[in-house]
Amino acid sequence: MKFTLLVQLSWRNLWRHRRRTLILITTICVAVGSVLVLNALLRGMQMSMVETAIDNLNGHFKVVAPGYLDDPGIKKSFRFEPSGHPELASYGIRGWTSRVRVPAVIRSERETRGVQFVGVVPGSEDISFLGDVEIDGEYLSGPDDRRILVGHALAQQLETGVGRRVVLITQGVDGGNRESGYRIAGVYDAVGTGIEKAFVFTGITSVQELLAVDAVTEVSVRLTEGVQEPPVLHRLTRTFTDLDVRTWQDLEPQAAMMHEMADATVSIWFLIVMGALIFGLVNTLVTAVMERIRELGMLRAIGMRRGAVIAQVVIESMITMAIGISVGVVLGLLGYLWLADGIDLSAFSEGLELTGIRPELIPRLWAQDVVLVVGLSLVLGFLASIYPAQRAVRIQPLDAMRR
Amino acid sequence: MSDLVVDCQGVTRVYGDDVVPVRALQGVDFGIAAGEWTALAGPSGSGKSTLLHLVGGLDRPTDGTVVVDGKKLNDLSESQLSDLRLRKVGFVFQAFNLIPVLSAVENVEFIMQLQGIGPSERRERALSVLDHLGLGDIGERRPGELSGGQQQRVAVARAIVTNPVLLLADEPSANLDSATTLELLALLRTINEERGVTIVTATHDPIVMDHASRRVLLRDGRIESDESVSSPMLPV
Numbered sequence: 001m002k003f004t005l006l007v008q009l010s011w012r013n014l015w016r017h018r019r020r021t022l023i024l025i026t027t028i029c030v031a032v033g034s035v036l037v038l039n040a041l042l043r044g045m046q047m048s049m050v051e052t053a054i055d056n057l058n059g060h061f062k063v064v065a066p067g068y069l070d071d072p073g074i075k076k077s078f079r080f081e082p083s084g085h086p087e088l089a090s091y092g093i094r095g096w097t098s099r100v101r102v103p104a105v106i107r108s109e110r111e112t113r114g115v116q117f118v119g120v121v122p123g124s125e126d127i128s129f130l131g132d133v134e135i136d137g138e139y140l141s142g143p144d145d146r147r148i149l150v151g152h153a154l155a156q157q158l159e160t161g162v163g164r165r166v167v168l169i170t171q172g173v174d175g176g177n178r179e180s181g182y183r184i185a186g187v188y189d190a191v192g193t194g195i196e197k198a199f200v201f202t203g204i205t206s207v208q209e210l211l212a213v214d215a216v217t218e219v220s221v222r223l224t225e226g227v228q229e230p231p232v233l234h235r236l237t238r239t240f241t242d243l244d245v246r247t248w249q250d251l252e253p254q255a256a257m258m259h260e261m262a263d264a265t266v267s268i269w270f271l272i273v274m275g276a277l278i279f280g281l282v283n284t285l286v287t288a289v290m291e292r293i294r295e296l297g298m299l300r301a302i303g304m305r306r307g308a309v310i311a312q313v314v315i316e317s318m319i320t321m322a323i324g325i326s327v328g329v330v331l332g333l334l335g336y337l338w339l340a341d342g343i344d345l346s347a348f349s350e351g352l353e354l355t356g357i358r359p360e361l362i363p364r365l366w367a368q369d370v371v372l373v374v375g376l377s378l379v380l381g382f383l384a385s386i387y388p389a390q391r392a393v394r395i396q397p398l399d400a401m402r403r
Numbered sequence: 404m405s406d407l408v409v410d411c412q413g414v415t416r417v418y419g420d421d422v423v424p425v426r427a428l429q430g431v432d433f434g435i436a437a438g439e440w441t442a443l444a445g446p447s448g449s450g451k452s453t454l455l456h457l458v459g460g461l462d463r464p465t466d467g468t469v470v471v472d473g474k475k476l477n478d479l480s481e482s483q484l485s486d487l488r489l490r491k492v493g494f495v496f497q498a499f500n501l502i503p504v505l506s507a508v509e510n511v512e513f514i515m516q517l518q519g520i521g522p523s524e525r526r527e528r529a530l531s532v533l534d535h536l537g538l539g540d541i542g543e544r545r546p547g548e549l550s551g552g553q554q555q556r557v558a559v560a561r562a563i564v565t566n567p568v569l570l571l572a573d574e575p576s577a578n579l580d581s582a583t584t585l586e587l588l589a590l591l592r593t594i595n596e597e598r599g600v601t602i603v604t605a606t607h608d609p610i611v612m613d614h615a616s617r618r619v620l621l622r623d624g625r626i627e628s629d630e631s632v633s634s635p636m637l638p639v
């Protein structure tokens with residue numbers, strides 16, 4: 001009941017200077033709203049980058065033989081028995097697949113190019129871009145399909161196409177060359193030409209036969225959306241004891257860096273706008289306390305406790321922040337909904353292709369981010385009221401009323 | 404001795420420092436019995452306000468003891484003094500008595516809220532006091548919409564609604580014209596006589612002195628004379 005009294009008093013006091021309070025609240029709204037919209041855009045960008053990085057045959061985690069990343073080749077392969085790793089079917093994992101990936105040279109009648117020759121289990125590639133890529137011709141029928149898929153850009157370079165034959169040459173375990181002819185089952189059309197030129201796919205057993213091995217070079221694991229990475233990583237590390245479990249951040253350091261930069265950008269923007277805002281808030285609160293010196297002195301004289309004086313200033317600050325934050329969140333949501341269909345970035349898409357950002361930016365607003373921004377703003381509103389509250393509580397009733 | 408509402412012994416209050424001490428009160432012995440209306444008189448600077456503040460627990464003596472309602476104020480902590488002011492003393496100051504953002508009735512309720520009295524009881528008591536003091540029709544107005552005299556009367560209502568043992572008023576008529584002053588004094592007379600509230604007014608206004616039942620004249624921080632008035636002037 002004493003609390004409601006203070007709230008009521010603070011509320012009335014706020015509207016003593018309607019204009020000043022409204023300006024302050026507007027500032028808070030704009031700050032919170034802009035942080036949320038910017039946050040949603042950067043999250044969208046991050047997600048798009050992460051998805052691209054994960055889609056590009058990485059997965060969230062990739063299990064490889066030690067040293068494979070420095071010197072990829074069939075020498076760094078390992079035998080893999082899925083039945084020995086029941087963790088792969090556990091909570092949080094959307095899917096996994098094994099592959100044999102070796103550097104190779106592809107030769108058509110006219111051209112020769114260096115590529116990654118990847119033996120896959122077609123049915124479980126729904127965890128990578130291959131699962132829903134557009135294909136001209138046919139998809140691979142199964143792990144022992146001996147035909148290949150080539151990217152659109154590569155097919156153009158090689159001046160070849162669906163149904164034609166090409167030759168692939170790679171190194172065996174002994175270091176000697178292995179060579180075999182393959183028919184093109186389909187030509188795929190990926191998001192970036194980089195991918196199309198890099199990867200040639202076939203059934204996993206066809207690569208194993210070519211190299212005369214019964215091993216794989218990687219197991220790629222994809223998480224269910226929203227699942228935290230560290231605990232799953234921990235479990236995988238424990239089950240693949242002699243192998244390396246690498247994260248997508250290890251595999252795509254550039255994307256990981258961009259990811260962190262986006263985080264930092266939001267934080268910096270938040271600090272800048274909130275810093276300016278807190279400055280204004282402290283100023284206004286101090287002004288409000290100074291204007292009311294005599295009144296506060298009178299209140300202390302008739303028996304209001306110091307704590308109540310402090311609480312009054314703090315509550316005034318918190319009410320201002322709460323109104324500003326509430327309207328700011330609504331503004332942020334409206335801004336987000338307005339942009340929710342996505343922003344067409346195709347005008348800049350040449351530059352973006354390198355970074356792995358898709359030409360359409362879909363903003364993402366996460367509840368946890370909204371909660372964080374709201375929480376931090378409230379904390380700042382509280383911190384901002386400490387100094388003005390100290391000023392208020394130092395007021396001596398007699399000094400104040402003698403003015 | 405214990406039936407005194409206020410008992411001051413050897414009260415001294417020195418302001419400033421050792422180099423330039425200002426002796427506002429110099430060894431005042433002074434008691435007030437329940438139901439008295441005492442006027443502290445004397446020229447400006449004689450120590451009236453200082454004495455009033457010491458009695459109300461707003462200030463502490465440099466020397467001597469102040470006992471109010473059996474409690475020795477010297478021994479009380481800051482927050483205990485705050486509590487004493489809230490529960491035992493009603494204050495009416497020269498100006499700025501009311502909270503500008505609250506209506507008259509809310510101002511009266513406010514002090515009961517500080518005491519933790521529930522909403523229905525305090526509204527009832529506030530309305531009844533305002534009514535009793537003839538302020539029933541201005542209860543919803545804010546201080547800015549009231550005349551100086553009305554504001555002071557609301558302040559009196561605020562001061563007595565908690566049934567304090569003591570009502571202290573420091574120059575309550577300083578900002579009022581003489582007609583309005585007489586209205587205020589009539590009001591104080593009513594609550595002194597009908598409710599038996601003990602009142603101390605500090606004033607250099609002769610009209611105020613004429614209404615009190617006892618006149619204590621201060622000069623240079625000492626009591627010069629102390630006389631009871633058998634038949635104080637009747638309200639006009």
Ligand SMILES: Nc1ncnc2c1ncn2[C@@H]1O[C@H](COP(=O)(O)OP(=O)(O)O)[C@@H](O)[C@H]1O
Nearest residue numbers: 418419425427446447448449450451452453454
């Ligand atoms: N806070 C203070 N600091 C220094 N001197 C003060 C203070 N308050 C009062 N005084 C001095 O104490 C003396 C008595 O003041 P006061 O009690 O206000 O007198 P009165 O109310 O009778 O006019 C005066 O000389 C005044 O200047």
Ligand SMILES: [Mg+2]
Nearest residue numbers: 451452453605
């Ligand atoms: Mg005075």
